[in-house]
Amino acid sequence: MSFTYEFERPSLTVDCVVFGVDESTLKILLIERGIEPFAGQWALPGGFVRMHEDLESAALRELSEETGVTKLYLEQLYTFGAAERDPRGRVVTIAYYALVRLADHRVRAATDARDAAWYAIDDLPPLAFDHRKIVDVARERLRGKVRYKPIGFELLPHKFTLTELQKLYEIVLERALDKRNFRKKILGMELLVALDEVEAGVSHRAARLYKFDTRRYKRLVRQGFNFEI
Amino acid sequence: MSFTYEFERPSLTVDCVVFGVDESTLKILLIERGIEPFAGQWALPGGFVRMHEDLESAALRELSEETGVTKLYLEQLYTFGAAERDPRGRVVTIAYYALVRLADHRVRAATDARDAAWYAIDDLPPLAFDHRKIVDVARERLRGKVRYKPIGFELLPHKFTLTELQKLYEIVLERALDKRNFRKKILGMELLVALDEVEAGVSHRAARLYKFDTRRYKRLVRQGFNFEI
Numbered sequence: 113m114s115f116t117y118e119f120e121r122p123s124l125t126v127d128c129v130v131f132g133v134d135e136s137t138l139k140i141l142l143i144e145r146g147i148e149p150f151a152g153q154w155a156l157p158g159g160f161v162r163m164h165e166d167l168e169s170a171a172l173r174e175l176s177e178e179t180g181v182t183k184l185y186l187e188q189l190y191t192f193g194a195a196e197r198d199p200r201g202r203v204v205t206i207a208y209y210a211l212v213r214l215a216d217h218r219v220r221a222a223t224d225a226r227d228a229a230w231y232a233i234d235d236l237p238p239l240a241f242d243h244r245k246i247v248d249v250a251r252e253r254l255r256g257k258v259r260y261k262p263i264g265f266e267l268l269p270h271k272f273t274l275t276e277l278q279k280l281y282e283i284v285l286e287r288a289l290d291k292r293n294f295r296k297k298i299l300g301m302e303l304l305v306a307l308d309e310v311e312a313g314v315s316h317r318a319a320r321l322y323k324f325d326t327r328r329y330k331r332l333v334r335q336g337f338n339f340e341i
Numbered sequence: 342m343s344f345t346y347e348f349e350r351p352s353l354t355v356d357c358v359v360f361g362v363d364e365s366t367l368k369i370l371l372i373e374r375g376i377e378p379f380a381g382q383w384a385l386p387g388g389f390v391r392m393h394e395d396l397e398s399a400a401l402r403e404l405s406e407e408t409g410v411t412k413l414y415l416e417q418l419y420t421f422g423a424a425e426r427d428p429r430g431r432v433v434t435i436a437y438y439a440l441v442r443l444a445d446h447r448v449r450a451a452t453d454a455r456d457a458a459w460y461a462i463d464d465l466p467p468l469a470f471d472h473r474k475i476v477d478v479a480r481e482r483l484r485g486k487v488r489y490k491p492i493g494f495e496l497l498p499h500k501f502t503l504t505e506l507q508k509l510y511e512i513v514l515e516r517a518l519d520k521r522n523f524r525k526k527i528l529g530m531e532l533l534v535a536l537d538e539v540e541a542g543v544s545h546r547a548a549r550l551y552k553f554d555t556r557r558y559k560r561l562v563r564q565g566f567n568f569e570i
Contacts, residue, residue, distance in 0.1 A: 120392045167422035191420045193396035
């Protein structure tokens with residue numbers, strides 16, 4: 113079947129907002145652009161979609177090429193296509209986002225990226241294009257997502273203390289939580305299994321370890337349970 | 342600034358899933374394609390994004406051209422870009438969705454559409470491309486949206502009975518709701534103002550009329566209140 117397209121067509125890119133958590137901070141993976149436009153400025157990792165490549169594959173490829181980061185679960189965020197968003201001409205970008213443990217990913221810049229680094233979300237440099245706006249939308253989505261899915265299932269070690277889980281929630285939600293309320297709510301979901309073990313390396317008042325009840329976790333997510341804290 | 346693009350680039354379209362409610366049914370606005378591929382088959386209204394046109398403008402333009410439907414609030418749904426989704430070659434589509442009152446919109450086919458019509462969601466004809474999948478994603482999103490935003494604010498007349506509101510919820514959620522539970526929950530949100538009026542044209546046991554408390558509605562939506570029923 114032949115296909116004629118009468119119009120000049122927009123270019124298509126993908127961009128990735130990768131959130132990383134360490135012990136205390138929410139960070140974002142940025143690259144320093146090695147090419148024009150905005151050479152020398154920081155931006156989200158991303159690039160042009162190839163002709164025979166699925167969108168998510170393009171996002172994973174660009175992320176891997178520019179930052180060395182691989183093996184993560186990307187979700188589509190939003191497509192940004194304002195007519196004037198790119199000085200090169202019409203470029204529509206499909207943004208993806210992910211939340212990972214910083215410790216699990218080694219960063220190494222290459223191809224179009226002169227450098228790659230994690231930046232604390234509250235201390236971002238000026239970003240190229242409309243990438244600041246994309247970051248803000250991703251941040252909002254990340255916060256909203258806790259309603260559908262408890263945080264931590266993919267991010268915490270297999271066994272963890274309630275303090276570790278609360279800390280993770282506080283980092284991702286970017287606000288302090290009341291300890292008693294948090295414990296009441298999270299235990300009320302019956303999502304956690306209390307283990308007959310306490311944290312290692314603490315001799316006095318070591319905290320109990322918990323793990324996620326995988327089956328119940330999956331069932332609740334399927335049911336659209338509201339996990340709000 | 343000059344811009345060289347080394348690759349052949351995908352084409353970009355927009356598609357619209359417009360849900361319409363009447364007194365009893367959830368429907369979707371479809372067009373019968375007048376051109377190849379899939380000429381004579383039903384599909385979502387949509388088409389190619391022009392070079393200097395924002396994405397939402399493109400969606401509104403295509404909708405208006407193909408179906409005559411205008412003045413509605415579209416939200417971006419998802420971008421579908423599987424490499425093999427279109428027999429014409431690589432076409433990435435940005436899908437939008439909306440929920441309207443059927444009675445507010447007159448449908449009239451034109452341009453690439455040979456016909457345009459509302460189809461009950463449970464009685465859709467086979468659809469062109471991957472449009473059935475797009476409809477399913479939109480349906481899921483519509484159901485999920487009730488968490489963020491009560492249904493009806495834009496869809497009901499200014500004054501309505503609780504029975505009318507419940508009916509609207511049942512149509513959109515596609516399930517029956519228990520009358521007592523529904524009333525308890527919806528009144529518990531303190532979203533509605535009871536008026537000193539009853540429905541017209543009913544002499545015996547006429548039901549009380551309500552309206553939305555606009556200010557409280559907006560505040561709760563801003564706060565991310567959970568409106569689940």
